[in-house]
Amino acid sequence: MRKLGFLTIGRFDVDHPGPGIEETLQVIERAEALGFDSVWLRCRHFQPGISSPVAIMAAATQRTSRIELGTAVIPLGLENPVRLAEDLATVDILSGGRVNPGVSVGTPMLYDHYKTALYPESHDVQDFSKERVLRLLRSLRGEPVSDFEGVIGIEQFVRQVQPHSPGLAGRVWYGGGRESAIWAGQQGINYMTSSVVSTENISEGTESRDFATIQAEHIDAYRAHHPEPGKSRVSQGLVVIPTDSASDDQIRRYREYAASRFERTKSPQGARGMLFSPDYVGTSDELADQLFAHAGFTRADEVTFALPFTFAPADYNQIITDMAQELGPRLGWQPSTTHQGRAS
Template identity: 30%
Template sequence: MTSERPRFRLGFLTHVQGRDHDIARTYRNAQELFAVADELGFDVGWVAQHHVSLEGGGLSSPWAFLAHAAARTTRIRLGTAVTVLPLEDPVRLAEDIATVDALSGGRVEIGVGSGSSALEYAAFGKDAGRKRELTSENLDVLRRALAHDEVGAPGFRIQPRPGDFGRRVWQGVFSAQGAEYAARRGSNLLLNRAAYGFDAPTDEVQRPWADAFLAAWDQPHRPRIGLSRFVFPAKDRRTALRAIGDDVHRAALRMAESGAFPKGLGADEALRRFHAFYGHPDDIVAALGREKVLPVATDLITQFNPAVPDHDAAVRALELIATEVAPALGWKPARPDEPASVEPAPAPASASASASASAGVLR
């Protein structure tokens, strides 16, 4: 154990949306974000899976997308946040994951979750009422397949032979009970950019979930917590609002129709509900300094969704995150010839067992 402060990992997440319905251009732009992030030193690039089309796009086949991203990048890690696991054949999914991992030189992270769309479940002939059970069942099979154990039939093991995925599986959760379950299964924790159905600020809602995860962790290796947050830096607050404000407000009003948010939200309340950090980088750094889950996170995963900024604005925001926001929080980019780390840096030597588990903190 070292006494040095740990280096947290910086990621970005795209839901692969565009301003128009030219899906080819939307996909090209999203691939370009991976290339830009790779050059800027981001540690991980994540994509979300959506079978139901989003406005201006959405990605139903994340592993095909990530295979292409692997060819365009050299060091950034490639992950899903999340793959909707109950709608997948876990053996076939394991084959796709292992293939992309081989193509990328071992750079894959696999995040899974149960999803939320009843329409998606109906389209795949699955019972949405069993989504937790299906997630658990499929995760068991997926883990065995990625461990190169027999699955499906005696003597059958997937190919290509997978690398070591023992520390590269993540679960998205929406409760303290879900966080405890993920810890008991040895999965890393993924926390969403917003907590739906709560009036309290997202970080106040999610901090007990992170604490429950850390308290339940009993694996020999350090736990990891990936904290997704809406982060959009720009020249100033007004410039940021021009790029994201209307999109966020419309998204909040749509979510109010399903009961996730109260009806009749104004623009400011919509931004609060999405726990948005936006404006000048200095203002974002100050706001993130008050974020309650951040001190126990090992991975900060920035995203712009539900906003769909123009491509140039998105690229500029990534640049500001990597050059001004994250460094002010203590992040340092990996060297160009240094692969992005699978593990966060060791915790301080003085930490106790449970504190050491949570010591991949952002400084």
């Protein structure tokens, strides 16, 4: 395994958001000190969580020097791709080229409840297709988006989004099911998996496939359609909770959390047949054995383990410390030695 990262939800108190946002920034600092390769921010709108991951990443660039900063994911249905490209490029330059934008498309969640506030005159004709990703990529690659170039008075104008950050377009990630995996491969962008897969393309009468097998098939499909599969990047995301240094109370709560979510893993859910992965809780030795037997894990050389919802700061600190110091080395990973600062 080449790269180890984790995904944080960045929750905060609705009435007092400051401490929670500061906690997210401290988690990123802690991750760099522990030698993690990346931290990813979950984007959540109209919830007490990270609604503006680009702003959080901008702040994090001023507190870190090495760790990669990703989004998992920015729903482009609420974004203007050209404006987002300006923000991402600015933060990428501030970071020294460490931004990894993960994006998604489709009609935004609960869209009918705020569509007139978001798009007062055009909410019924918005294009939420993958074309939105292509618009973002064109902007990040420096392709012209304006037909004017010249000087007006003392102001200079160019055709491309400014600033331009070379290489940023190559760090865009896209997630989804098999068709999305194929599309991401064809576009030559990176592919991000998560703890849920779609079973909608599995024909009736075929042998039942478990989560790991389906996830592995999606990764294989992605690489089969990538123009340079040797250079492709795939990240696997599961909820993985090591308990090496956890207290008895923490272990009890972690196992109760996993058990409360297990029922949804038994069969596909909803119209698209979404199948959820079970959460993994145990010592690093136990987790390593389970992951090396996981067909999806064995296909990916990067991981982004998702931190669970609703836990306390001390829990997250214990989990990411055990990830870096216990689980990671058992998976063949070693922490970076180029970071600044020290873990304590």
